[in-house]
Amino acid sequence: MRLFRDKSSSAESHLAHVQEHFLYHLGISSATTDIPATFKDVKFVCIGGTASRMEELAQHLAGELGLLLNGRSDVMRCSPKTERYSLFKVGPVLCASHGIGVASASVLLHELFKLIHLAGCVDVTLLRIGTCGGVGVEEGTVIISDGAVNGQLRHVYTWNVLGKPIERPVVADLDLVSELQACAKVGDHFPTIVGTTLCTDDFYEGQARLDGALCSFTVQDKVTFLLRLRELGVRNIEMESAGVLALCHAVGIRAAVACVCLVDRLVSEEPKNKSDLLEEYQRRPQMLAVRFIKSRLAAL
Amino acid sequence: MRLFRDKSSSAESHLAHVQEHFLYHLGISSATTDIPATFKDVKFVCIGGTASRMEELAQHLAGELGLLLNGRSDVMRCSPKTERYSLFKVGPVLCASHGIGVASASVLLHELFKLIHLAGCVDVTLLRIGTCGGVGVEEGTVIISDGAVNGQLRHVYTWNVLGKPIERPVVADLDLVSELQACAKVGDHFPTIVGTTLCTDDFYEGQARLDGALCSFTVQDKVTFLLRLRELGVRNIEMESAGVLALCHAVGIRAAVACVCLVDRLVSEEPKNKSDLLEEYQRRPQMLAVRFIKSRLAAL
Numbered sequence: 013m014r015l016f017r018d019k020s021s022s023a024e025s026h027l028a029h030v031q032e033h034f035l036y037h038l039g040i041s042s043a044t045t046d047i048p049a050t051f052k053d054v055k056f057v058c059i060g061g062t063a064s065r066m067e068e069l070a071q072h073l074a075g076e077l078g079l080l081l082n083g084r085s086d087v088m089r090c091s092p093k094t095e096r097y098s099l100f101k102v103g104p105v106l107c108a109s110h111g112i113g114v115a116s117a118s119v120l121l122h123e124l125f126k127l128i129h130l131a132g133c134v135d136v137t138l139l140r141i142g143t144c145g146g147v148g149v150e151e152g153t154v155i156i157s158d159g160a161v162n163g164q165l166r167h168v169y170t171w172n173v174l175g176k177p178i179e180r181p182v183v184a185d186l187d188l189v190s191e192l193q194a195c196a197k198v199g200d201h202f203p204t205i206v207g208t209t210l211c212t213d214d215f216y217e218g219q220a221r222l223d224g225a226l227c228s229f230t231v232q233d234k235v236t237f238l239l240r241l242r243e244l245g246v247r248n249i250e251m252e253s254a255g256v257l258a259l260c261h262a263v264g265i266r267a268a269v270a271c272v273c274l275v276d277r278l279v280s281e282e283p284k285n286k287s288d289l290l291e292e293y294q295r296r297p298q299m300l301a302v303r304f305i306k307s308r309l310a311a312l
Numbered sequence: 313m314r315l316f317r318d319k320s321s322s323a324e325s326h327l328a329h330v331q332e333h334f335l336y337h338l339g340i341s342s343a344t345t346d347i348p349a350t351f352k353d354v355k356f357v358c359i360g361g362t363a364s365r366m367e368e369l370a371q372h373l374a375g376e377l378g379l380l381l382n383g384r385s386d387v388m389r390c391s392p393k394t395e396r397y398s399l400f401k402v403g404p405v406l407c408a409s410h411g412i413g414v415a416s417a418s419v420l421l422h423e424l425f426k427l428i429h430l431a432g433c434v435d436v437t438l439l440r441i442g443t444c445g446g447v448g449v450e451e452g453t454v455i456i457s458d459g460a461v462n463g464q465l466r467h468v469y470t471w472n473v474l475g476k477p478i479e480r481p482v483v484a485d486l487d488l489v490s491e492l493q494a495c496a497k498v499g500d501h502f503p504t505i506v507g508t509t510l511c512t513d514d515f516y517e518g519q520a521r522l523d524g525a526l527c528s529f530t531v532q533d534k535v536t537f538l539l540r541l542r543e544l545g546v547r548n549i550e551m552e553s554a555g556v557l558a559l560c561h562a563v564g565i566r567a568a569v570a571c572v573c574l575v576d577r578l579v580s581e582e583p584k585n586k587s588d589l590l591e592e593y594q595r596r597p598q599m600l601a602v603r604f605i606k607s608r609l610a611a612l
Contacts, residue, residue: 023527036582062395095362115413115513122516125525163472172463173517174537213415216422217473225425227323237474262526282336
């Protein structure tokens with residue numbers, strides 16, 4: 013795997029001169045962890061918002077992958093630090109929590125990319141599985157992103173480097189989108205669709221919610237905005253997709269985003285369902301990820 | 313307290329028509345929690361990155377405030393949900409974790425502002441206490457922000473609302489800065505200084521680190537940038553200050569930011585000290601916050 017597709021990047025040469033690699037927020041050091049021995053077999057990285065959800069996925073994978081992996085499917089806790097992010101490993105799968113927003117997710121991604129690079133992993137696929145608001149989409153629907161736009165509705169995400177903005181293109185891997193979509197089963201009791209995702213840097217104003225502490229627009233402004241999103245092909249709204257897809261594209265890791273809709277924003281601002289139903293919704297993109305990983309492993 | 317200073321804001325009118333107020337990420341509902349009875353006495357809100365650090369602060373406050381509050385100083389866990397944020401209450405003080413980055417912090421702030429508003433709190437002061445990199449500043453120094461700039465070195469923070477950028481001014485309350493500075497004691501074994509803070513949306517590229525997974529600049533570019541920051545009065549770098557100060561200013565809540573320096577970025581990319589020393593550093597801005605709160609309460 014060529015980690016640094018970005019031709020302008022000099023990261024590889026900087027990293028080559030580092031004696032001890034310390035993944036600060038994960039608490040993993042190359043001085044105390046044999047990173048190649050521990051992580052070289054990684055082929056899949058699943059990321060999602062919360063530690064509890066990612067641990068649940070890791071446990072689920074441990075059960076599902078047992079036979080395929082000849083029993084090597086215990087859940088290994090890999091991050092000595094857990095205040096910021098939690099990292100689990102199940103055979104060839106890493107599961108990590110990224111918190112809320114692109115800034116939080118980008119810190120994790122830098123450290124995961126370094127881990128993958130230092131371990132010498134090849135052909136790694138990253139899946140973000142999460143929750144979202146829908147735009148004219150029924151609650152419980154899983155949306156696979158065929159692209160993502162930033163808060164200004166452009167297919168880029170912007171980072172400030174040395175005080176100046178640099179835009180990175182947000183590119184979805186459409187082969188991977190199709191492969192994931194094929195993992196949705198006819199018998200599923202919920203729909204899985206493909207659509208564009210709006211990635212915002214704020215849950216309230218940025219997502220046109222009327223119930224934030226600050227709100228400078230009317231109900232009509234909100235509805236007009238959401239209908240405009242529909243016309244642009246946007247089917248869901250969350251807070252990490254564009255940043256995740258842009259960073260993965262920049263380093264040459266295939267990535268996709270699949271989120272379950274907790275509330276149709278044309279109907280309501282906040283999820284109204286009971287928490288046990290919301291919990292069940294959150295397992296739906298996990299199911300998709302597990303099927304995808306099993307199908308890939310079975311084909312090896 | 314006038315919660316919504318922003319004249320263009322129609323939030324108050326929207327919220328007035330909501331039957332049940334649900335602070336989604338905190339898991340607090342006005343249907344099941346008597347918000348005024350529980351929170352009306354709040355005068356101070358302390359926010360910081362991790363749940364463990366904010367719980368430690370709450371426990372510390374419980375010990376320190378016992379006498380002043382006639383024993384009403386137990387730590388109350390206020391957030392039924394803890395996957396995203398944790399919220400503690402000790403007498404008139406709320407302590408909450410905000411995760412990493414402005415996006416994550418902004419979700420918490422919207423919900424805390426609503427809580428304060430619904431509870432009818434008056435004269436609330438918010439402190440962010442956290443960790444940072446220093447710019448020509450010794451490790452272990454506490455820096456109180458007399459202003460904050462965004463990743464493009466401007467005293468604004470930008471949110472995208474209905475697809476368009478809106479800039480909010482980042483304004484520090486200099487009276488509060490002086491009051492906090494006065495809480496540093498002559499006998500302290502560490503310096504407390506005042507300076508401007510660079511608030512970035514990324515830990516690696518945004519803070520001119522050479523050891524991220526992506527890096528498009530040279531060692532010389534990094535040093536030139538950090539020295540330019542020094543000339544602009546920037547003494548530390550973190551990831552929430554500008555957003556926190558801008559949002560608090562927009563709703564009329566007095567706010568300040570005090571962070572301890574874990575590494576001088578002119579010397580190193582990552583903190584090199586042992587974790588127990590880093591833990592001790594992290595208690596320094598907490599000490600400042602505790603002294604400030606005790607001094608305010610004693611003056612009542």
